[in-house]
Amino acid sequence: MSEQPLGTLSAEDLTTLYTQYQSKQLALDLTRGKPSAKQLSLADRIDGILDGNYLTSGTDTRNYGGLEGIAEIKPLGSWLLDTPESAVIAGGNSSLTMMYQTVLFQKLFNPAWQGDISFLCPTPGYDRHFSICEELGINMVPVPFRAGGPDMDAVEALVANDTSIKGIWCVPKYQNPTGVTFDDATVKRIANLGNLAGDGFIVLWDNAYAVHHLDNNRPDVLADFWALSEAAGTLDSAFLFASTSKISHAGSGVAFMACSESQRAFFLKHLGMSAIGPDKVGQLRHVALFPTKSALANHMALHAELIKPRMEMVVNKLDQHLNSGEQGEWTRPNGGYFVTFYAPEGTATKIVALAAELGVKLTPAGATHPYGNDESDSVIRLAPSFPTIAELDEAMDAFCLCVAIATAK
Numbered sequence: 001m002s003e004q005p006l007g008t009l010s011a012e013d014l015t016t017l018y019t020q021y022q023s024k025q026l027a028l029d030l031t032r033g034k035p036s037a038k039q040l041s042l043a044d045r046i047d048g049i050l051d052g053n054y055l056t057s058g059t060d061t062r063n064y065g066g067l068e069g070i071a072e073i074k075p076l077g078s079w080l081l082d083t084p085e086s087a088v089i090a091g092g093n094s095s096l097t098m099m100y101q102t103v104l105f106q107k108l109f110n111p112a113w114q115g116d117i118s119f120l121c122p123t124p125g126y127d128r129h130f131s132i133c134e135e136l137g138i139n140m141v142p143v144p145f146r147a148g149g150p151d152m153d154a155v156e157a158l159v160a161n162d163t164s165i166k167g168i169w170c171v172p173k174y175q176n177p178t179g180v181t182f183d184d185a186t187v188k189r190i191a192n193l194g195n196l197a198g199d200g201f202i203v204l205w206d207n208a209y210a211v212h213h214l215d216n217n218r219p220d221v222l223a224d225f226w227a228l229s230e231a232a233g234t235l236d237s238a239f240l241f242a243s244t245s246k247i248s249h250a251g252s253g254v255a256f257m258a259c260s261e262s263q264r265a266f267f268l269k270h271l272g273m274s275a276i277g278p279d280k281v282g283q284l285r286h287v288a289l290f291p292t293k294s295a296l297a298n299h300m301a302l303h304a305e306l307i308k309p310r311m312e313m314v315v316n317k318l319d320q321h322l323n324s325g326e327q328g329e330w331t332r333p334n335g336g337y338f339v340t341f342y343a344p345e346g347t348a349t350k351i352v353a354l355a356a357e358l359g360v361k362l363t364p365a366g367a368t369h370p371y372g373n374d375e376s377d378s379v380i381r382l383a384p385s386f387p388t389i390a391e392l393d394e395a396m397d398a399f400c401l402c403v404a405i406a407t408a409k
């Protein structure tokens with residue numbers, strides 16, 4: 001790759017470089033926000049960790065029952081969710097499933113949710129949240145995402161003026177895809193939304209990256225949403241989610257949610273029609289793997305050793321090759337799995353197509369927006385966790401070259 005910033009090269013030089021890259025026949029992928037095999041291996045000792053001890057004080061975990069999860073796993077849930085243990089429900093391996101069930105049960109059984117309803121979707125956001133809305137016929141209203149979280153003036157105005165708005169999606173820490181953590185004032189205002197909205201309004205507080213700091217000594221600190229909701233008298237609106245998917249094994253972890261006592265009774269009543277109990281053996285294995293909060297923090301520091309160099313490489317390559325402002329802007333997260341690249345308006349689709357020609361797969365332009373519709377054609381999510389460092393190095397050079405070509409005057 002050129003030593004000079006790509007913005008200083010002539011169109012001819014850029015084309016020559018691009019042709020050279022074409023001949024490399026790359027096969028690289030920056031789309032997958034999943035842990036690498038090395039990250040998964042950090043938790044491999046979970047296999048056999050119980051050594052035949054399946055009993056807790058009150059339960060044979062091998063058997064049916066225990067719809068809300070075993071008592072012993074609740075501390076882990078409360079560390080991730082930042083709620084009292086008594087509010088925690090521990091489920092199967094996917095928090096996304098619990099979010100889907102939450103929305104589905106409200107839609108089917110809450111009288112306040114009948115007729116046409118809408119959700120606020122801070123954008124860019126997580127595509128699978130948007131797919132849940134689409135699947136369940138819930139209209140999505142995008143709201144802009146700012147440096148400290150969703151644009152709260154817009155959110156409050158919409159919620160106060162439209163009682164058909166029944167929910168908002170939030171990824172409050174190291175947000176997917178921007179990596180931004182909501183600031184304290186934003187968290188407080190979100191906790192108060194239940195007081196402004198019509199009946200049945202809920203906040204889906206998806207804290208998927210709660211402990212996923214790049215540096216354990218300098219974590220972003222998120223305000224206490226549970227306490228603020230309690231203080232605002234809106235606890236019935238608060239639904240908090242997290243999981244061990246990006247902590248232990250993504251395919252066989254434990255998911256958690258927390259909500260008020262009455263919402264909990266509602267959720268468990270309907271859950272009980274479709275399940276007799278979660279995988280309690282898996283839950284007990286996680287108790288053994290993470291007996292204390294510091295054991296969890298130490299484990300996350302090992303993840304950080306693997307993911308931090310990748311996140312830094314993305315940001316450093318962008319800094320090195322591109323001219324911030326003219327050729328786009330990018331986030332600098334302190335945790336999570338993603339960097340967001342804001343390409344100059346109208347160029348994201350072209351960048352993704354140019355990269356595909358070079359064999360570098362990027363998340364489709366628009367995927368971070370409700371209905372896949374990024375009107376400004378600007379947002380590209382970069383996911384560096386899965387490739388090796390050598391692959392990422394090559395993929396980011398190629399990406400920057402495509403940006404330089406697409407934005408060349």
Ligand SMILES: Cc1ncc(COP(=O)(O)O)c(C=O)c1O
Pocket residue numbers: 033093094095096097126171176206208242243244245255
């Ligand atoms: C914001 C967010 N929520 C939820 C998930 C999925 O969580 P789970 O594996 O617990 O279903 C992801 C996965 O990438 C995510 O980015």
